[in-house]
Amino acid sequence: MQVLPLVDRFGRVATDLRVSLTDRCNLRCSYCMPPEGLDWMPNEDQLTDDEVVRLIGVAVTRLGVREVRFTGGEPLVRRGLVDIVRQTHAIDPGVELSLTTNALGLARTAEALAEAGLDRVNVSLDSVREDTFTTITRRDRLHDVIDGLAAADAAGLGPVKVNAVLLRGINDDQAPELLRWCLDRGYQLRFIEQMPLDAQHGWSRSTMVTAEETLERLEAAFTLAPAKEPRGSAPAELFTVDGGPATVGVIASVSRPFCGDCDRVRLTADGQVRNCLFARTESDLRSPLRAGATDADLAERWLAAVRPKAPGHGIDDPTFLQPDRPMSAIGG
Ligand code: SAM
Numbered sequence: 001m002q003v004l005p006l007v008d009r010f011g012r013v014a015t016d017l018r019v020s021l022t023d024r025c026n027l028r029c030s031y032c033m034p035p036e037g038l039d040w041m042p043n044e045d046q047l048t049d050d051e052v053v054r055l056i057g058v059a060v061t062r063l064g065v066r067e068v069r070f071t072g073g074e075p076l077v078r079r080g081l082v083d084i085v086r087q088t089h090a091i092d093p094g095v096e097l098s099l100t101t102n103a104l105g106l107a108r109t110a111e112a113l114a115e116a117g118l119d120r121v122n123v124s125l126d127s128v129r130e131d132t133f134t135t136i137t138r139r140d141r142l143h144d145v146i147d148g149l150a151a152a153d154a155a156g157l158g159p160v161k162v163n164a165v166l167l168r169g170i171n172d173d174q175a176p177e178l179l180r181w182c183l184d185r186g187y188q189l190r191f192i193e194q195m196p197l198d199a200q201h202g203w204s205r206s207t208m209v210t211a212e213e214t215l216e217r218l219e220a221a222f223t224l225a226p227a228k229e230p231r232g233s234a235p236a237e238l239f240t241v242d243g244g245p246a247t248v249g250v251i252a253s254v255s256r257p258f259c260g261d262c263d264r265v266r267l268t269a270d271g272q273v274r275n276c277l278f279a280r281t282e283s284d285l286r287s288p289l290r291a292g293a294t295d296a297d298l299a300e301r302w303l304a305a306v307r308p309k310a311p312g313h314g315i316d317d318p319t320f321l322q323p324d325r326p327m328s329a330i331g332g
């Protein structure tokens with residue numbers, strides 16, 4: 001079958017598909033959603049397991065997607081997750097499959113996920129102190145995350161990556177401690193700048209902990225040097241720690257955008273294609289899918305959705321407007 005790459009008007013080609021499997025979550029991270037949670041998507045709006053797999057199939061077989069990352073909300077709360085992974089793996093075993101998760105319940109499912117064809121996990125963990133973890137996530141579940149990480153590692157879902165967001169006055173002084181904890185366990189830590197994607201619109205550029213500040217904090221405790229491996233389209237700038245081989249990453253999504261090298265495209269849990277996290281428009285694939293569209297027709301719509309992708313997120317532009325949906329509903 002002829003593959004038509006998902007190329008946009010600036011020549012960027014999307015090969016990395018982020019699939020949100022649900023907007024629901026069992027944590028309430030303060031930079032993501034309010035304490036009471038959100039009005040979750042009605043079940044009938046959400047793609048069924050078969051619909052998700054069909055759309056991933058279109059992306060892989062017709063549009064050149066080579067990496068699929070399952071996310072949310074919290075993808076582990078989606079009942080059909082293991083089956084969706086298995087069916088996605090069957091479409092093309094050469095496609096890399098990963099999961100971005102808060103790791104609650106991962107201890108129970110890591111082995112089944114690995115057996116179904118999942119390659120790697122990225123676990124979000126902002127603090128290894130119980131009180132700070134509970135303050136940020138509003139749930140006392142640090143031990144579940146730690147167990148989940150260990151289970152993922154034991155199941156071969158490595159190298160296990162840990163994503164952390166630093167919040168001023170809450171955990172920004174804990175960056176070296178978190179790095180030491182990850183190094184001791186062989187996990188690869190990456191710090192991500194907080195982005196204006198929270199449901200409460202509480203983000204502020206002036207209080208955001210920048211990648212530069214994060215590096216300064218780490219350098220007070222470790223010797224960092226730029227890692228030699230080429231960055232390519234990967235958003236993390238990697239540094240060797242104390243001479244290597246261990247590394248730490250910083251993702252300066254806001255202060256040093258990497259939009260020019262972006263290779264991502266997103267599918268929401270209700271079947272909307274988003275060509276950018278910060279896009280203000282979406283393209284509906286669920287309606288045509290449910291109305292009997294062919295795979296060729298869905299591929300054509302997907303190509304049309306990617307073509308007008310903006311050159312950058314424009315957070316620093318005075319005209320910047322946060323997208324209507326928060327990160328948890330888009331898929332982080
Ligand atoms: N629930 C899963 C998790 O937390 O890993 C997957 C979804 S979550 C939205 C994906 C990632 O987005 C997490 O690493 C989380 O820390 C990050 N995130 C959420 N809100 C963010 C924000 N406002 N700025 C930067 N990262 C954010």
Ligand code: SF4
Pocket residue numbers: 025026027028029032033072073074102124328
């Ligand atoms: Fe849930 Fe992930 Fe948002 Fe935290 S960051 S509330 S774990 S979706």
